[in-house]
Amino acid sequence: xxxxxxxxxxxxxxxxxxxxxxxxxxxxxxxxxxxxSFLEMIDILNERLIEDGKEAIVFDHDCREGICGTxxxxxxxxxxxPERGTATCQLHMRKFxxxxxxxxxxxxxxxxxxxxxxxxxxxxFDRIVESGGYxxxxxxxAPDANLIPVPKPVSDAxxxxxxxxxxxxxxxxxPNGAANLFTAAKITHLNLLPQGQAERYSRAEDMVExxxxxxxxxxxxxxxxxxxxxxxxxxxxxxxxxxxxxAKVQNRKQLSRT
Amino acid sequence: xxxxxxxxxxxxxxxxxxxxxxxxxxxxxxTAVGKKYVMAITGIIGVAFIIGHMVxxxxxxxxxxxxxxxxxxxxxxxxxxxxxxxxxxxxxxxALWGLRLLLIGAVVLxxxxxxxxxxxxxxxRPVKYQGARDYQIANFASRTMRWSGVxxxxxxxxxxxxxxxxxxxxxxxYGAIYRNLDASLSRIPVAALYIAANIALGIHLFxxxxxxxxxxxxxxxxxxxxxxxxxxxxxxxxxxxxxxxPIMTLAGVxxxxxxx
Numbered sequence: 001x002x003x004x005x006x007x008x009x010x011x012x013x014x015x016x017x018x019x020x021x022x023x024x025x026x027x028x029x030x031x032x033x034x035x036x037s038f039l040e041m042i043d044i045l046n047e048r049l050i051e052d053g054k055e056a057i058v059f060d061h062d063c064r065e066g067i068c069g070t071x072x073x074x075x076x077x078x079x080x081x082p083e084r085g086t087a088t089c090q091l092h093m094r095k096f097x098x099x100x101x102x103x104x105x106x107x108x109x110x111x112x113x114x115x116x117x118x119x120x121x122x123x124x125f126d127r128i129v130e131s132g133g134y135x136x137x138x139x140x141x142a143p144d145a146n147l148i149p150v151p152k153p154v155s156d157a158x159x160x161x162x163x164x165x166x167x168x169x170x171x172x173x174x175p176n177g178a179a180n181l182f183t184a185a186k187i188t189h190l191n192l193l194p195q196g197q198a199e200r201y202s203r204a205e206d207m208v209e210x211x212x213x214x215x216x217x218x219x220x221x222x223x224x225x226x227x228x229x230x231x232x233x234x235x236x237x238x239x240x241x242x243x244x245x246x247a248k249v250q251n252r253k254q255l256s257r258t
Numbered sequence: 259x260x261x262x263x264x265x266x267x268x269x270x271x272x273x274x275x276x277x278x279x280x281x282x283x284x285x286x287x288x289t290a291v292g293k294k295y296v297m298a299i300t301g302i303i304g305v306a307f308i309i310g311h312m313v314x315x316x317x318x319x320x321x322x323x324x325x326x327x328x329x330x331x332x333x334x335x336x337x338x339x340x341x342x343x344x345x346x347x348x349x350x351x352x353a354l355w356g357l358r359l360l361l362i363g364a365v366v367l368x369x370x371x372x373x374x375x376x377x378x379x380x381x382x383r384p385v386k387y388q389g390a391r392d393y394q395i396a397n398f399a400s401r402t403m404r405w406s407g408v409x410x411x412x413x414x415x416x417x418x419x420x421x422x423x424x425x426x427x428x429x430x431x432y433g434a435i436y437r438n439l440d441a442s443l444s445r446i447p448v449a450a451l452y453i454a455a456n457i458a459l460g461i462h463l464f465x466x467x468x469x470x471x472x473x474x475x476x477x478x479x480x481x482x483x484x485x486x487x488x489x490x491x492x493x494x495x496x497x498x499x500x501x502x503x504p505i506m507t508l509a510g511v512x513x514x515x516x517x518x
Contacts, residue, residue, distance in 0.1 A: 011389070024388065077392035103389035110384050175396060177382030178290075208291050216382030217290035217375045219400065220469040226394035235477050242475025244291050252282060 003034045005093055009101040010045070012057055018113040018121075024103070034094040038081060039064060039071065041093055042104075058117040064089040066229060069165030072172070073118055074105040079169035079227035087167055087229040107172035111179070111214035122168050124214040128183055129166075131210035135190060136198040148194050155193070162189035163230035173227030176216035181224035183211040184240035185232050191243055201247035208244045290378060293371040298470035300364040300371070305467060305492065307361055308459070312499040314340075318439060318512050329517045331436035338433065369411070376404060399465035406462040413455035420448070440507055440514035449504035460497035467492050 008029040015022025032041050039061050046056040062070035071088040075081035081091040096102065106114050111124040150158075162185075170181035187207055190196030196203070218237060225234045286292040320332040343353035399406070416426070420442050424430025427442050443449050467489035471477065476485075506512050 013388070074387060074389070077387065077390050078394070105387055105389055108383055108385055108387055110382055173394075175391075175393075175401065176379035178379070209289055212289045212291070214382075216379035217294060218472075219375075219379075219403065220465075220472045221393075221396035221400045223393060223396050234472065235482070238472045238475045238477030240475075241291055241294070241473060242477070244289075245295065245475060248282070248286055248292075 003094070005032050005034055005096060005100075006030065006098045008032065008096065008098070011101065011103045012118070013105045014057070014117050015106075015114050017116060022114070022117075032093055034092065034096075036093045037064070037089060038073070038075070038091040038093065039089050058115070058119045060119045061089060066090045067165060069167035069229075072107050072120060072122075072167055072169070074103075074107060074172055076103050079107070079173040080167075080229055084226070085229060085231045087165070087169075090229075107168050109168075109171050109177040109215065111177070112168060112171065120168070122166070125166050125168065125179070125182060127214070128179065128207055128210045129186055131206040132186065132190070132203045133199055133206065135195055137195070150193060158189045158192040161185045161192070161232060161236050164189075164228075164232055165230060167229060169227040169229060170224035171215060173223040174216065174218075175221055175223060176219055178218045178224075179211050179215040180218040180237045180240065181228065181232060181234060183207055184234075184236040187240050187243060188236040191239070200243065201250040204240065204243040204247040205251055208240065208247075287371075290375060293375055294473040296367050297371045297375070298473040300368040301466050301470050303360065303364040304368065305463065308463075308496055309492070312496055315503060316499065318436060318503065319506070322517065331434075331514075331517075333435045333439075334433060337435045365411075365414075372404070372407060397465070399461045400469075403462060403465055406458045409455060409458040410462055413451070413458070416451070417455075436512075437514045439503070440512055443504045443507035443512070446508065449508055452504045453501050456497055456500040459500070460493045463496060464489055464493040 010027045010029060011024040012027060013022055014025045027045055029041065029045065032044065036044070039059070042057060042059060049056050060070045060072050062068045064071075066087045066089060069087065071080075073081065073088045075088065075091070080086065080088045082095050083091045104118065106112075106118045107120045107122075109120075112120040112122055115121050164182060164185035166182065168179075168182070171177055171179045174180075187204055190203065191200050220234070220237075222234055225232065280288070287296060314336055315333070317333040317336045318331075322329050323332045323335070324330075325332075325335050340354050341351045343357075345353075348356075393401070420426045421435075421438055424432070424438065427438050429441060431437055443452065468486050471485045503512065
């Protein structure tokens, strides 16, 4: 059953560049189908803005099926909006009602500078992943499937962490602007598996310390888990903390031999 | 409202040149995760003290006992026992001072870690969200840790001036714990302060005790469901125990009578 929402007020953050100040701009959506996705609603608004000769609202989006991690909007004070376990692209207008005021902001963190309007630069995440380095893998012909035994619960836990799409909702939702959930997910999906063991401790130390140079610290509010479109549990943060502790001791021990 | 993009160092296992001049603990403490370990460990020391302090104080309810052929208040004997701890291995009062120094060190480190992490977090989001935030999980306790912590700190200063140094205690007598307790807590505003401060302490512990499991990396499906329960239990026990003293003093259960 399709319904039509009427008279939505949008307060959208407009900002020309990283070093300029921004402000909210108010737009009215007279009518929109509740089957429209949130991003389609902005598309429709943008077409109208372009027709009126105004600048379209700049926002990040790509796959629009919740797997790429590109979309990033703070909607009414919630990262990715009111729908749990989805990214903004899978939020639909049926979650809102006629007459609502919707506040749309970019992610806010010093490590995510605003490029323009609602688009932020999340390359600090790439720096964290880069610092984790490689995994050692045998070259040559493709190995037989299931050559390395992995217990089912372990592979499940690693795959849960590997679901991270790097959207940055955890940082956006965190009252401290911490990236612990992202970093922990990236560390965990390798550190739980046998393939990740050779560099386990250098990875943990390097990634945590790179994270440290950009982001805030974890105070265990749990907001990241609630905002995560992949519902990654903060259990991975405890795992990262334990691995970081072991890494500091292990790496120091190994380095003292060289 | 302007932001500048500052990039941190790019590190990588293969290319990173490690400089290891800093001593291990200093190096560890210099990271946010390391500071959270320090927060958790000093927190554990604090929680252990708070529980011990509360249980020790329950001796006030035992009233008068006979000790070495004399009628004395049980809690006064307990106070003297603390000073006699480990005698004759250590001289009188040394063990107690050792514990006090451990506590002072823990408080100083807890404060320093809290301060520097707060500053780090402020810098991590220099421009706040301009619209209202809609928090999903963060609760009152987790969001007011800094305030409940400051309240507890101010209360500790008052509490020391009242019952340790005696500056704020009418007719303070060194070693006469039961008398001093009664003299202090029968003042209604003071009793109210103790009740309020202990509720703040309970709120701080409710989040702190749960949080320390995560910070220490103690996460195991076997006991994860107990972590929040342990935090609630410890917070509740401390609040109920400590709040009972001002209430029972005002109710006349703790009431000092000079012993001949």
